[in-house]
Amino acid sequence: MARHEANSGARRWRLTALLGVGAAAVALLVTLLTALPGGGAPSGTTSDGDRPHGTPAVPADTGPDVGWGFTHTQFSADDGDPAAVSRVEERLTGSGLPQNQHIMGWGADNPEPSEGRYDFAALDRRIDFARATGATPVVTLCCAPDWMKGGDPGSTDWSALETAPDPEHFADFAALAATVARRYPDVRHFVVWNEFKGFWNDTAARWDYEGYTRLYNQVYRALKKVDADILVGGPYLVMDSVDPRQTELASPTLKGPWGAADQRVLDAFDYWNAHKAGADFVVVDGSSYTRDDELLPDEFAATDKFTAVSAWVRARTGELPLWWAEYYVEPADSNDDREGWSEPHRVAVQAAGLIALARGGTTSGFYWNPEKERGPDCPGCLWTPTDTPGGGTALPLYDLLARFSAAFPPGTRYEDVPVVADDPADVRVLAAAETVLVVNTRDRPVTAEIDGRRLDLTAYEVRWLDR
Template identity: 70%
Template sequence: MGRHEWIPGARRWSLTALLGVGAAVLALVVTLISTLPGDGPSTRGTTRDGGTVHGTPANPTAATKPDVGWGFTHTQYSADEGSGAATARVEGLLAGTGLPQNQHIMGWGAGNPEPVKGRYDFQEMDRRIDFVRKSGGTPVVTLCCAPDWMKGGKAGAGTTDWSQAALETAPTPDHYKDFAALAATVAKRYPDVRHFIVWNEFKGFWNDSGARWDYEGYTELYNLVYKALKQVDDKIMVGGPYLVMDSVDPRQKQDASTTLRGTWGAMDQRVLDAFAYWNRHKAGADFVVVDGSSYTKDDDLLPNEFAATDKLTAVGAWVREQTHDLPLWWAEYYVEPADGNDDRNGWREDHRVAVQATGMIALVKGGASSGFYWNPEEEKGTGCPGCLWTPTGSANGGRELPMYDLVSRFGKEFPPGTTYRTVPVARDDVPNVRVLADDKVVLVVNTLGRAISAQADGKRFDMKAYEVKWLRR
């Protein structure tokens, strides 16, 4: 998901194209020389063992836990670039929240980390990790995607094909160990990153002849990466398989699960088979990662956009049962179908936030303790449907949007380890509201596009259309 946001440093790559072939090669050589392992700018800090680390000083925690809580994923455009005033505004917004922030190693704002075997370019990745540090976030890294030479490109060419088809290509089996070595290099470069997700949505792991997922190939790659990371530091937390938990229309027979289904649809049995294989043959896991949407593969919200989120609860409960209650992360979760450009323009923002809040409640009820909102930030402009803040391309950007209030408040009020409580809701309100509560707060969502008077936890209160309300207990 988020499939159309690939190219890192778009302005830099456009300039390279203009320089011409000879200048581009020269620029690449300069970049590679300046980014050999261990090199970096003068703003390096030190780790506890005396080694060096790029950028803002890194402080790895002594005791790592398998959960990080509720945060967001950086996409192609994010608050690490743009107007200084705007990026500082977002840093201030995030300061003190500790929100986990996820970044991929290639694509979604990061350049090719190893354009030539053994030579590294972490320029964009460094900038993103430094932003996470400066804004006080908990860094998480998704180990995807792979340099061209690992997946059929010409060795030593140092070129990168940023097309969607190319980026979604997995390493060839003879390069699985090379990818694991790259993962270890990333872990050494960023010692304060304690949580790694292996690959993204099984990209490139489809078996055409068998019309199924190549779960054997993914699991082989996963196991090599898992072992490589544990050799760097056995306290590093590793998770997978980051499968898309696709569902189909409940009337569909082909590829439909006969056991994991509901009014929201039926799970694609091929996904469940892939998950089961990884679960049986994995070398280990500190947490389990999935992603998916409340809607079907045909973008149907069944029976409606709010009730469709029950799928997230059912899938989460199934995953937890299969993995004997390993901590469950949702690397991505979607409740609103997007268009071909991955834009969400179908709903008003209050409607969008209400369905999103209902989805997050559903994730928790399914046993999830960590999750990442896919932040679809625009490069420029003032509007940004579904974004956490306005684009940072102008000095007036970086301003909080309603979705940020929901995601950050949810992360603050319901951190990992929260004990959830059942609260009484008036019988007439049960079909109209969704509720989540612990000992301190009650989150109530009005699922109707009109105002209501609701009663929950012994309190009577008015709610506007699609209002998300927090009550202190």
């Protein structure tokens, strides 16, 4: 799934390029500048990473569940035309949508270009945006600065963004995580790493779950040392699936018409679950389609995978809340573009995906928001690009996510309601005490009786009913 852009617009802080001088001369120059009055780190880089940034909001007493929200990606509404940015801020304020941000990449610069020298300007801006809108901020602790993974101190190779830190630098990454936690004391929820990036054992042709778990445990302990009330989750594995007819690598138990889970992923999850130092919530991600981008048996029925995988995870982790850090129902191209479906079709399948997640016991989920920097439209985005005064207008997926978040917060008790239709597959339904969500899965009108009410639904209609 091509969705993890490497922040090509981030600043490259590269001392070795300074006037073409040699490394030794640069080191001497930095030493002299540091000793001068007013000297110190280069612009945008500081050594006071532990100092709290700005005026932290009062930490929200949300517990380990945060509900349904979104992840900021390379482009978001923290930057752009002031009128457009303000439009998004006003829309988000009071929405209750939690916001997730990575510490490096996806809109954030290298947070520690060289050991002990920090650059949090971009991350500060994203956290401030979440604060300004009253959101619960979530931080994903990925990825690692270059000097922790064999790169040159002071440089950033964005093509190596997804490389894991070397084991000898696990403690350094844990220290960076602690620095981030002290800088943003109002951030209470931290996710450790992203999709096992860089943790693959080539020799054994499986995930390096031992290495990831060692990193996770060091980060977990470092964060709890900063504040025992900080909430930490992992392992953020991609719950891949293969064609249901495939036997190689396929789980013999976690399977359905949608496919079969990749047994290597399940093995990795079980190892982490058995050897973790602790967890306040569990995090996975994945798509409804198979690793080969097959939607089986169709795009709506494929979302049943979310229910099955969620139930599998919950059976192993007991009462721990389950988060999906990312969930996908529509295959994208190599540029992470989604152009094949109409917006009503896209919203209907997304609604079916959310219903499937909730039915499996998921309590928090984050929509990976593929915003564009500029342009008149943005398929699959929550709002239009913010590059012009007229930008930042809410799109149908924003309305779906905001309504779903408000109607089905953590702790919601779901109810069965009577459904009568010509074909049970015509509609998807999720009901709580006060609200019923109905989705027409057909590209034609459908008539159904839901909760005692006759409904004439247009093609791919998403209907909300008050009870």
